Amino acid sequence: MDQIPARPYAYPLPERPPALVVIDMQRDFVEPGGFGSALGNDVTPLQNIVPVVRRLLDCARRLGLPIIHTREAHQADLSDCPPAKRRRGRGALGIGDPGPMGRLLIDGEPGNQIVPALQPRAGELELTKPGKGAFYATQLHSYLQLREITHLLVAGVTTEVCVQTTLREANDRGYECLLVEDATESYFPAFKQATLGMVTAQGGIVGWVAGSEQVIRALESAYG
Ligand code: TIU
Numbered sequence: 001m002d003q004i005p006a007r008p009y010a011y012p013l014p015e016r017p018p019a020l021v022v023i024d025m026q027r028d029f030v031e032p033g034g035f036g037s038a039l040g041n042d043v044t045p046l047q048n049i050v051p052v053v054r055r056l057l058d059c060a061r062r063l064g065l066p067i068i069h070t071r072e073a074h075q076a077d078l079s080d081c082p083p084a085k086r087r088r089g090r091g092a093l094g095i096g097d098p099g100p101m102g103r104l105l106i107d108g109e110p111g112n113q114i115v116p117a118l119q120p121r122a123g124e125l126e127l128t129k130p131g132k133g134a135f136y137a138t139q140l141h142s143y144l145q146l147r148e149i150t151h152l153l154v155a156g157v158t159t160e161v162c163v164q165t166t167l168r169e170a171n172d173r174g175y176e177c178l179l180v181e182d183a184t185e186s187y188f189p190a191f192k193q194a195t196l197g198m199v200t201a202q203g204g205i206v207g208w209v210a211g212s213e214q215v216i217r218a219l220e221s222a223y224g
Helices: 044-048 050-063 083-087 140-146 159-172 189-204 212-223
Strands: 019-023 067-072 125-129 151-157 176-185 208-210
Touching (some): 019 050, 044 050, 044 176, 050 151, 050 176, 067 159, 159 189, 189 208
Parallel strands (some): 067 125, 151 176
């Protein structure tokens, strides 16, 4: 069986290819003037992973893997944004407030678009999600079940918030998840490292971690 060299041990690749899940690579988090920078964060580290995520996407496209992109997005009337979420996680501005790229974290606003280099293409699922996890209040689980997808390769931002929440949700639903470590980033380097440790500790209590080069090489060997 083909496998990806990974921590805490090799990730076995199934016959049916895994899906690539790219979490929230939207301008709100990655570009200056978005929600992430309104919270007081430096977005540069997040911008740095864009080429790596693109290489993963290019590989998945070449090999015909299912691809899912998520955006953290709320309806314009904020009916899907709990007041508790709106009250917390505020910096200079909060969810729904007008910023330089439109209203923060609102579906359809310029800042809510996925960054240009990672734009979804025809045949790829682009999913809006009102929560941190990609399974909460979305069709993701049924989409994957219908296609009998059991393995997920996860990338995107931020590692300890929406990415880790999604990994844990997926873990509880029985998916085998691998987090691509150079294709995920946090505003807080220590939180990223802690997350990588938390995922792989205790025999892979949540899943696996591997670098993009290992992932791409193994995918090409297994499905190319
Ligand atoms: N603030 C932060 O690190 N993250 C979020 O609010 N959402 C995601 O992680 N996508």
